[in-house]
Amino acid sequence: MTLKIAWGITGCGDHLKESLEIMKELTKEYDLEVKVFLSQAGEMVVKWYKLFNELRTTFPGTYSEKSPNLPFLVGDLQLGKYDFLLIMPSTSNTVGKIASGISDTLLTNAAAQAMKARVPVYIFPADQIRGEITTDLPGGKKLTLTMRDVDIDAVDKLRRMQGITVLEDPAEIGGIVKKHIESKKLD
Numbered sequence: 001m002t003l004k005i006a007w008g009i010t011g012c013g014d015h016l017k018e019s020l021e022i023m024k025e026l027t028k029e030y031d032l033e034v035k036v037f038l039s040q041a042g043e044m045v046v047k048w049y050k051l052f053n054e055l056r057t058t059f060p061g062t063y064s065e066k067s068p069n070l071p072f073l074v075g076d077l078q079l080g081k082y083d084f085l086l087i088m089p090s091t092s093n094t095v096g097k098i099a100s101g102i103s104d105t106l107l108t109n110a111a112a113q114a115m116k117a118r119v120p121v122y123i124f125p126a127d128q129i130r131g132e133i134t135t136d137l138p139g140g141k142k143l144t145l146t147m148r149d150v151d152i153d154a155v156d157k158l159r160r161m162q163g164i165t166v167l168e169d170p171a172e173i174g175g176i177v178k179k180h181i182e183s184k185k186l187d
Contacts, residue, residue, distance in 0.1 A: 001184045003177060004033045006073060006082040007059075008107040011041025012089040014126035014135040016049055019088045019170045024058050026177050035061040035082075037073055039107050041091070049138050065106035073106060074113040083180050085114045088124040088170055092151035095125045098164070099157040115163035122176060123158060124167040127151040 007023060009016070027034060036059045038046060043064045046052045056062045063071045076082060087094065087107055094107055103112035114121050126135075127147050134144050159166045167173065 001181075002031045002033050003181050003184060004082045005035070005177075006037060006077065006085045006110065007034050008037045008039070008085065008087040008090075008110065009042040009046060010039045010087065010089065010091045010094045010107060011045045012091040012126045013045050013049055013137070014133070015089045015124065015170050016045065017051065017136075019124070020051060020055060020058075022170050022173060026174060027058075030177055030181055032177065033061075034059055036063065037071065037106060037110070038062065038064045039094070039105055040065050042107075068103065068105055068109040071106070073110045077110060077114045077119050078117045080117075080119070082119065083184070084120040084122060084176075085110055086122045086173060087111065088122070088167065088173065090123050090125045092125065092127040092148070092154065095123065095127070095158060096151065096154040098123070099154040099161070111164070115161070118163065121164045122167055122173065123164060124170050124173075125151075125155045125158070128155040128166070128168070 026032060046055055097108045098111045103109040111121050130147055130152055132144050132146050134142050137143050155166060158164050
């Protein structure tokens with residue numbers, strides 16, 4: 001039985017290429033239908049990292065945000081057309097909005113409505129460890145960033161929200177996919 005995933009990508013470049021590679025491998029290993037939903041900033045960052053063509057070729061069902069309700073992802077989530085919503089990687093902005101109950105973008109609105117409809121939401125926030133991280137920029141340069149307490153606090157709040165699972169590493173999605181497939185087999 002096909003596992004249907006709505007995969008949201010925000011304007012976060014950290015772990016972006018890794019997330020794409022993981023999702024490509026999972027579609028080879030499992031029977032998955034993955035539709036990709038890019039936030040406005042997500043589309044910009046995917047293009048900046050020169051991954052847009054690869055993303056659209058691998059996942060022909062790739063859509064870009066026009067408004068909080070276009071494409072109408074919320075309706076499909078509420079109707080049970082997806083087994084879960086994955087936002088990976090996620091910016092601190094998206095995490096902060098979801099943690100505060102703000103749903104004014106395609107992906108924050110999708111997360112809020114998925115939670116209301118009891119559709120599992122999985123989020124990988126890039127900013128979740130106190131201190132400094134080093135990330136890759138387009139072209140291979142490195143950038144060191146210092147995490148802000150407000151961003152870490154928002155991730156901690158997400159961890160306490162019913163219906164949301166915070167991933168500590170993008171590779172965790174493999175186990176989640178396997179769990180959902182096993183669950184579908186039992187139904």
